[in-house]
Amino acid sequence: MATNYETHEYDVLVIGAGGAGLRAAIEASAAGVKVGLICKSLLGKAHTVMAEGGMAAAMGNVDDRDNWKVHFADTMRGGQYVNNWRMAELHAKEAPARVHELEAWGAVFDRTKEGKISQRNFGGHRYPRLAHVGDRTGLELIRTLQDHGIHQGITVHMEYTIVSLLKDGDRVVGAFGYDRERGRFRVFKAKAVVVCTGGLGRAYAVTSNSWEGTGDGVSLAYHAGAELLDMEFIQFHPTGMIWPPSVKGILVTESVRGEGGVLRNKDGKRFMYDDVPENYRSQTSTDPEEGWRYTQNDKNAKRPPELLTRDHVARCINREVKAGRGSPHGGVFLDISWIKEKIPNSAEHIKRKLPSMYHQFMQLANLDITKEPMEIGPTTHYAMGGVRVNGDTQATNVPGLFAAGECAAGLHGANRLGGNSLSDLIVFGKRAGEYAAKFAKENASGAINDAQVEAAYKEAVEPFERPAGGGTEGPYQVQYDLQNMMQTNVGIVRLQNEMEFALAGIEKLKARAAKVAVQGHLEYNPGWHTAIDLKHLLTISEAITLCALERKESRGGHFREDFPDKSPEAAKYNNVVSKAADGSMKLRRETIPPMPEALKQVIEEMK
Amino acid sequence: MNKTVTFRIWRGDANGGKFVDYTTEITEGLVVLDVVHKIQAQQANDLAVRWNCKAGKCGSCSAEVNGMPKLMCMTRMDTLDITKPITIEPMRAFPSIRDLATDVSWNFRVKTKIKKFNPRKPDCEDGTWRMQQEDVDRVQEFRKCIECFLCQDVCHVLRDHHKHDEFIGPRFLVYTAALEMHPLDTEDRLAELKQSQGIGYCNITKCCTKVCPEHITITDNAIIPLKERVVDEFYDPFAWVWKKLRPKG
Incomplete structure (x- = not known):
């Protein structure tokens, strides 16, 4: 038919x-x-x-x-x-x-x-x-x-x-x-x-x-x-813009650090030297001079700690801010301008290597990165x-x-x-x-x-059929509330009770999303588009929270204050989420299949 | 400190529309797009506006702010006089869809008509080429283009004379220049430039260069050199005689 x-x-x-x-x-x-x-x-x-x-x-x-x-x-x-x-x-x-x-x-x-x-x-x-x-x-x-x-x-x-x-x-x-x-x-x-x-x-x-x-x-x-x-x-990328508020979250490329940019706290200290993870220690320089040579392609130099993996750098920044050593707007300083001590004509060099960063800060923050440090903080x-x-x-x-x-x-x-x-x-x-x-x-x-098509159509246009008032609300507030809840409770540092709070909160937001009403008509209507996106946002937020609760260890982008270490047991599985017959979200652990000997050997060789 | 600002935004569609005033409070450090979003979230949920990256990299939020073609995400509020209403209108060189969103599909159709990149045989046996940085600097300038179409919006050949069927506009002259000056490219696009793509319509008023948010030197670096190549190919009498006389093959 x-x-x-x-x-x-x-x-x-x-x-x-x-x-x-x-x-x-x-x-x-x-x-x-x-x-x-x-x-x-x-x-x-x-x-x-x-x-x-x-x-x-x-x-x-x-x-x-x-x-x-x-x-x-x-x-x-x-x-x-x-x-x-x-x-x-x-x-x-x-x-x-x-x-x-x-x-x-x-x-x-x-x-x-x-x-x-x-x-x-x-x-x-x-x-x-x-x-x-x-x-x-x-x-x-x-x-x-x-x-x-x-x-x-x-x-x-x-x-x-x-x-x-x-x-x-x-x-x-x-x-x-x-x-x-x-x-x-x-x-x-x-x-x-x-x-x-x-x-x-x-x-x-x-x-x-x-x-x-x-x-x-x-x-x-x-x-x-x-x-x-x-x-x-x-x-959570360690370096997002944090000031002015309208640009909060916009990415500041890692190339700034790749080209020699350094991270400092409000006391001017390069805090990344304080915490180098065990498995990267042999590859990381302890001497700032050596780190600088690495960024200038000296093959014999080791990398500066600013170029450790993103999860680690983001957490170190978070730690500095929480300890009260942050910058005025709640981040830390990322400085590329200091390279003027090292190379003549550094302003031109920076503009050539990092043109859109120069442009982005000049235009959005009125800040010249060839002269001043940037203020940055982690961003999803x-x-x-x-x-x-x-x-x-x-x-x-x-x-x-x-x-x-x-x-x-x-x-x-x-x-x-x-x-x-x-x-x-x-x-x-x-x-x-x-x-x-x-x-x-x-x-x-x-x-x-x-029937599937009709059901999908009905669900999509439903927000128009709910009259404003009578317990309905616009889509934007529900979206904001979800974003703030995930940021606070399932963000860069996670805790059991906060995530349980978020899981319950998602259920409440689902109920609110089911009552979202939009005005106007179908043509180019951003309010309606936002209402439709809500279903996706709620689905993935629930999956993120469910998996984060299940993984009782800290690994990569998942850091739990209540389980701050890696667990050898948890290294053996992945979390798998799927939709149960009753429509609920179910989670199971799946053992990671054993790696072939040849690949294992590659990892050993490269240690 | 919070200040009050009035945005006079064009609301309507292909059948016409009108300016509607929205008054809202603004805080420090906002750009025009932030204020439009605030109005959209609080006063006009159905206000149509395109945007993506909010960092001047995708070229979606093009509009005319107080009559000037701009990216709304890169226009800081502190560069505008907020004692008077700020007008926000869609790009006027393109048909309206709704509110600030315009039908820019013509641009996508034009691009498909330009002959695609056609590289010479690889320089090395492993299938790679060698190019020096100084030989690609100019092409890289052109490839910074984010396709915001502000240059098309401001070009009088398109905006006032509506020569969309005879002229491809600054964006696609830059695109063609990037192909023509690509060190590896072997294609010849000069005949089309002269004929169907109407490069002769450009009378180098440089409005496109002035509005380019990527600061591409559109007129001087792309259009004028292309015009010179077209002239050399079709209008140079010595070259014409030479081409007639030179041995074939």
């Missing part, structure tokens, strides 16, 4: 048009299948543009000691060994080829003296490894994929929101959504669906994520029966957890459903290294596109179930 909605039919439907989504769409269309691509915003505006530092790929252009094994070991160490080791292996092996491919598609990376792609240092990477374009690498990535992709015969649907995945039995067979411009609902029928919807930082009050980062893909997949993995691991940045996928194919446990990029989980374990995200997008975006196309070729179309 035909539905009442205009229907688009594809072999592969990709939801999300950031780096992973574009790369998946390009790969699928290159395999000769018909591809539709859904963008929540305009094409080329996705949050990938905000990535600054670079993409990690062991090309060895700057230091020829680098190779996939070192990259693999770095990724596993950074992820505290709960990563999907197969993904970490594939990622380290395939990233160089994916970067070279971007060059063949027109990307213009910064160069070494020999004319090769230049690579820079970043936290947790043993050698200079990040291919980059100044501090706007994400823009270069998305624009390259966009400009290549528009000639591939992909049908692009801009400013569409997907409200539900559609199923035929166990299998995902399409999606239902509307265009934001006119509010017209559409059925997308597809043999395979790839979710590449990025992050979920909008569940928190202070975040580097844009309005789009509401965890749509994770939530859509969950409600369609997909399992979620390790949702407790949220990365990245979800290591997400949809559980097969490492090789990016397939979920639901037939026909694939996931890649930030909304998928596994590669980064408990903590992601800077620069491993952009390479994640292109390595696993490609794989998802490839295997989704393969699935589409091997399977006939499923049937669209009208």
Whole structure:
């Protein structure tokens, strides 16, 4: 039976048009299948543009000691060994080829003296490894994929929101959504669906994520029966802007530290020297002079402690602030201007190496970073957890459903290294596109179930049918209250009773969300869009909190004040969340499969 | 200290609209987009406005603030005179969708018509190329573009003369320049520039350069060199004679 909605039919439907989504769409269309691509915003505006530092790929252009094994070991160490080791292996092996491919598609990376792609240092990477374009690498990535992709015969649907995945039995067979411009609902029928919807930082009050980062893909997949993995691991990036208030949370790239920037408390002390974790001690300098030489590519120097992993640096900053040694607006100081002691013409050097940071602080904070230190503090940045996928194919446990990029989980374990995200997008975006196309070729179309479509439609437009007053409220207040609650209770430092409070709070917010009313009509109505995003935000917040309660230890992006140490027992499992038959969220532990001997040996060699 | 400000925001759609005044309190350090969001959350839930990164990197929140094309996220309130109402209108060179959101789809269609990047054979056996930094500096300047389309909005050929069918506008001249000056590219785009893409319409008033939030020197570094290449190709009499006389092959 035909539905009442205009229907688009594809072999592969990709939801999300950031780096992973574009790369998946390009790969699928290159395999000769018909591809539709859904963008929540305009094409080329996705949050990938905000990535600054670079993409990690062991090309060895700057230091020829680098190779996939070192990259693999770095990724596993950074992820505290709960990563999907197969993904970490594939990622380290395939990233160089994916970067070279971007060059063949027109990307213009910064160069070494020999004319090769230049690579820079970043936290947790043993050698200079990040291919980059100044501090706007994400823009270069998305624009390259966009400009290549528009000639591939992909049908692009801009400013569409997907409200539900559609199923035929166990299998995902399409999606239902509307265009934001006119509010017209559409059925997308597809043999395979790839979710590449990025992050979920909008569940928190202070975040580097844009309005789009509401965890749509994770939530859509969950409600369609997909399992979620390790949702407790949220990365709080150590350096977000904190002043003025309107920019609170906006990212300050790690490259500032990679180029020699140092962290100081209000007493001018480089506090990062006070706490270097055991497993990084042998790689970390104790002498500031040596640390500086490291940032200037001295191969024999060890890294300064500012370039330890993000989880650790964020916690150290948090500690300084809590101890009353913070900056005036509740952060610490990040100083790159001091390098004038080291290099002549440092102002020009900084502007050339960090152009958008210079620009961002000049324009938004009226501060010249070549002359003064910045004030920074941790900001919710990245979800290591997400949809559980097969490492090789990016397939979920639901037939026909694939996931890649930030909304998928596994590669980064408990903590992601800077620069491993952009390479994640292109390595696993490609794989998802490839295997989704393969699935589409091997399977006939499923049937669209009208009842499912009607139910999704009813749920989506319900907020219009609730008259204002009579116990209803607008969507924005519910969103703010959720963000503040998650920030306070399931944030950078966690405690059992606070998280239990949050879990109960989420139930209350669900009840409020069910009564949200919006005014106006379907056309380009941000209040309505916010009401729809609430369901996703509440779903992922519940999953984060549930997993965080379950993990009674501290590891990577998950730090518990009541269990401040790592537990050897907890190193053996991942948390898996899924939707029970009664609609409730259930959690189980899953033992991490044993690593092959060859990979174990690589880790031993690199210790 | 809190101050009161009035935003005079254009509300409407393709069928027309009007300015509506919203008065609200502002605190220190806000940008225009913050105030628009505050009004949206408290007084006008259905106010349509595009935005994403809020850091001047995605180019979504383009609008005209007191008549000047700007990114709302990068326009600080302390740069504006708040004793008078501040007008916020959509980009006027594009059709209205609703309120501050305009239909910029024309730009996406134009881009697909420009010949794609076509690199020379790899320089090395491993499939990679060698390029010097100084040879890519100029192209990197062009590739800073965030596609906010403010240059298109301010260009009189598009805004006042509506030559959308005959002229691709500054954004796509920059895009073409980035391809033409790419050290690896082998394609020739000069004939289209002269004909269907209408580079001759640009009379270098440099309005585009002035409004570019990425400070790309659009006119001097991209458009004028392209104009010179077109002239060399099609209007230089010596080159024309040479091309007629030179041996084929």
